[in-house]
Amino acid sequence: MKITHIETFLVDAGWRPWGIVRVETDAGIVGYGECTCLFTQYAVLGAIEDMKPILLGTDPRAYEMRFWDMFRRLRLGSIGGAASKAVGALECALIDIKAKALGISVTELFGGPTRQTVPVYFSHFLGYRPSASKFLGKKPIETFADIEEAAHEAKAAGFQALKTNLPALTSLPLKMDHTGFGGEMGTTDQYLTGPRLDHLEAVIKTIRGAVGDSFGIILDINHNCKPESAVRVADRLRPYGLMWLELDLDDPRALREVKQRIDVPVCSGETLFYPEGYLPYFQERALDVVMIDTIWNGFSPSLRIGQLAQTFRLNTCVHNYYSHLSTFISASLCGVLPNVRVLEVDGEDVPWKDELFTHAPELVNGEMRIPLNRPGWGTEPNLSAFQRYRWDRRVPVITVPSGFDALIPQLPSLGGEQPLARTNADSLAGPWAPEHRVLSPLPIPEGESP
Numbered sequence: 001m002k003i004t005h006i007e008t009f010l011v012d013a014g015w016r017p018w019g020i021v022r023v024e025t026d027a028g029i030v031g032y033g034e035c036t037c038l039f040t041q042y043a044v045l046g047a048i049e050d051m052k053p054i055l056l057g058t059d060p061r062a063y064e065m066r067f068w069d070m071f072r073r074l075r076l077g078s079i080g081g082a083a084s085k086a087v088g089a090l091e092c093a094l095i096d097i098k099a100k101a102l103g104i105s106v107t108e109l110f111g112g113p114t115r116q117t118v119p120v121y122f123s124h125f126l127g128y129r130p131s132a133s134k135f136l137g138k139k140p141i142e143t144f145a146d147i148e149e150a151a152h153e154a155k156a157a158g159f160q161a162l163k164t165n166l167p168a169l170t171s172l173p174l175k176m177d178h179t180g181f182g183g184e185m186g187t188t189d190q191y192l193t194g195p196r197l198d199h200l201e202a203v204i205k206t207i208r209g210a211v212g213d214s215f216g217i218i219l220d221i222n223h224n225c226k227p228e229s230a231v232r233v234a235d236r237l238r239p240y241g242l243m244w245l246e247l248d249l250d251d252p253r254a255l256r257e258v259k260q261r262i263d264v265p266v267c268s269g270e271t272l273f274y275p276e277g278y279l280p281y282f283q284e285r286a287l288d289v290v291m292i293d294t295i296w297n298g299f300s301p302s303l304r305i306g307q308l309a310q311t312f313r314l315n316t317c318v319h320n321y322y323s324h325l326s327t328f329i330s331a332s333l334c335g336v337l338p339n340v341r342v343l344e345v346d347g348e349d350v351p352w353k354d355e356l357f358t359h360a361p362e363l364v365n366g367e368m369r370i371p372l373n374r375p376g377w378g379t380e381p382n383l384s385a386f387q388r389y390r391w392d393r394r395v396p397v398i399t400v401p402s403g404f405d406a407l408i409p410q411l412p413s414l415g416g417e418q419p420l421a422r423t424n425a426d427s428l429a430g431p432w433a434p435e436h437r438v439l440s441p442l443p444i445p446e447g448e449s450p
Contacts, residue, residue, distance in 0.1 A: 013389075021089045096377055097376075122154045296319075
């Protein structure tokens with residue numbers, strides 16, 4: 001069996017695209033991986049183009065050798081980041097092919113299942129609504145009653161836990177803070193003022209009052225706080241019994257300092273790559289729950305990270321806020337590892353999400369069924385839907401709900417309360433289009449037209 005063709009798709013997911021890579025073989029077996037990456041999406045697609053000459057004409061079933069063929073090309077300063085994400089997506093596609101060739105699920109291929117279902121939590125609770133409510137068909141969060149109503153909805157949907165993010169302002173309507181990823185002048189300090197802590201406490205207190213004491217609440221402060229502010233956040237929220245505080249610090253000693261000074265479990269790791277990147281954090285005992293991004297690391301490297309975490313007696317959580325393909329890939333990893341705490345899934349998303357794949361995740365009572373009954377990942381892209389919801393590659397990727405509310409205008413509906421969908425360049429016209437969304441001379445992949 002030989003690889004004959006590799007192509008990528010960008011699918012319209014409202015305020016951002018989802019990236020999918022397809023690998024074809026001369027045996028007619030096709031494999032898929034996900035290459036979604038906010039902020040550097042086109043860099044990942046470009047890195048996939050760079051990897052094509054390495055893979056074309058080789059046997060995809062030897063996925064471990066193919067991984068090392070690609071990984072060795074990263075050693076000139078590209079380990080981690082966009083290039084590694086491209087390798088991870090391609091490696092997942094090769095594993096999909098191997099499992100399909102054997103007629104088994106990926107979970108079975110790697111010795112599973114270790115479980116039939118995995119607990120999930122509602123991720124980005126309140127996080128997408130401030131800037132993308134029209135894409136979701138949901139109302140924005142303007143009052144504390146809106147927060148209560150949204151929390152009741154999450155609980156009624158069967159979830160047993162949710163994760164929210166850091167509010168940006170000191171009052172409602174709600175805006176989310178992701179200045180750790182970008183923002184205006186004066187937003188680089190990673191420091192929270194007293195009024196912002198007051199507002200954060202009011203939001204978390206409202207959520208806790210709506211869901212009850214036994215429901216899990218996670219706060220993800222991402223890269224928005226230095227250790228001093230992270231400790232103040234945890235101290236302020238002690239009465240509300242957080243399931244964990246999630247944050248990212250690029251120094252394991254700094255993260256260990258936070259962990260030692262608070263009495264809330266610490267989760268981290270979503271931006272790390274490969275076992276070597278996690279090892280210093282494990283050696284410092286800097287975290288309680290290990291976050292692994294499977295599509296960015298690749299399936300086999302993610303498995304090795306999880307096994308290394310088990311050696312240090314740590315449980316894992318799989319970072320997953322992408323398309324359904326990523327959810328199936330992530331659940332497959334959960335079906336192999338012996339040390340899984342929970343799987344992340346977005347509880348709200350664009351209403352056409354299920355159209356894009358042949359199977360959606362089976363979520364019942366806050367758990368997802370491990371995909372075991374179909375070969376490979378257990379779901380396939382619906383290519384006709386991919387064409388209907390095609391992201392125009394000449395358009396720079398923006399990520400509205402990531403917290404840049406002061407930089408990107410609110411997007412109004414194109415009519416009534418129907419969710420906003422953008423499937424071609426023409427629909428970018430209008431007063432709501434941010435001025436920086438100009439067409440750029442990005443190359444169109446082979447076989448596609450602009």
